[in-house]
Amino acid sequence: MSADNCSGNVSVPLRNVLNSIQCIRDRVRDGESNESDGAFNLSNFWDTLNQAVKAVSQEATKLSLAFSKPPLPSQQDGEKLSESTLKSVLTLSTVYYWLPKSQGVTLRRQVRDATVEVLEGVTQLVEVILSTPLQSLSQEQLTSTGSVWSACDQFAQLPRDNKAAVLVALLAQIGVVKDAIEEIEQALAEVQDPFSDVLDDDQDGDEPRGNQDTYWSEKDRRVIGPCQGLMKASAACLRKLTSAVKTNGDVSTPQNVAQLDDLADITCEISPGVDDLALCLYPPMDYSGVENNVSKLATLLKKVLEIIRSSHVCGESELTWVQFLDGAVSHNLQKARDLIQEDS
Known part of the structure; x- marks a missing residue:
């Protein structure tokens, strides 16, 4: 991967956040939920999860806008953007882990898949920002940003139990x-049989019916x-x-x-x-x-x-x-x- 878009120190925090998000995504994809002995409030879970998803969408938008045209963000701004993006992703994954399997494996699987899709979207967005020359907002970056929004919007349609x-x-x-x-x-x-209207005994050869x-x-x-x-x-x-x-x-x-x-x-x-x-x-x-x-x-x-x-x-x-x-x-x-x- 080239770093044409993010030269020098600005690319370092982005590469770090990319590695972190990839690790979080893989853990969510393969990990287990935290079974709690206490009462679980499903309604509270959904309220908190939707807030976390909204925060990821907003952070992805900020990140994309910051790298949509020259000049590059300063090293300090780049670090702040990376930190806030990572924080939103960590919050989303943490809230997902609240959902115990006792609420239903089928439900949890669908929430997990939707969460992974968001994390995958953010991963691709960061990869595009790192690899695209910073001249103007590329179609690839627009598409990646839209993919994050779309993945986040899917949470409104998820089954609630x-x-x-x-x-x-x-x-x-x-x-x-x-x-x-x-x-x-x-x-x-x-x-249809292509020879159905032809009598067999009118045919010659070894394969009379084609x-x-x-x-x-x-x-x-x-x-x-x-x-x-x-x-x-x-x-x-x-x-x-x-x-x-x-x-x-x-x-x-x-x-x-x-x-x-x-x-x-x-x-x-x-x-x-x-x-x-x-x-x-x-x-x-x-x-x-x-x-x-x-x-x-x-x-x-x-x-x-x-x-x-x-x-x-x-x-x-x-x-x-x-x-x-x-x-x-x-x-x-x-x-x-x-x-x-x-x-x-």
Whole structure:
């Protein structure tokens, strides 16, 4: 990294603050919270955290403006700017550490990711200031400053408790699964056998039906049916669970907070499972790979449904769809296996 922007003594405090912020960022990314035995006030935490985030945004703005045009800040001013920037970053990370895991691992993970994003933004801003020639405000510096503001603004949208955090996680899963289902449906509508309108016995040569790697056979399409059924059961499970968490989700006891975390953790495996199944359905279809991914997704969905069934979000009305989806998973799994084994 060159130091064209900050020559001489002015660059020293900035380099020091850069190293410090990088260390703080890495600790926040990988560290644990401080579990306290005393009562924790979630509302007070959010008020203090938002003030800390606002301070970081303001310090980043001051720092960027000071290095936006000649002349360079004096060594003394550079040290003051560096110190106040570091102080705001330390305060933010300290307040983040107040949030105990007993308030919810899912909530804490989302607050951690947002905090890391702010620290990453400040790191990049300082790096840009150190490496950009000081002639006029560079586009890179403008972008970096904007990234810090944007990362700070995200805190206003963060979920305020673990129930809200789990709903955010579930909605993200729903979006990914929905996309996978739509992609397969679109591919099925578009990809046709290019020789489907030509009789086989009119063809000459060793490969009368062209390159079969580019389209689905009739058996392939039959096998895809129950696979789509499993993918749709995944989407239905996520939608129904989201509704159950909205209606019945509770964060007043440690047990219920932990149950919500368990639901978030297990359901975050659904979209990768759906993606894996969707990918192996494209031609040329490998039936053993399809059967393996069908079995994996079905096993996962049954596990998810069992965890839902034993959690506080599952009342009598929820039990109906849990049992229905459990049956749908079993049906589609068996149907896919039967079709794969057919004529083999």
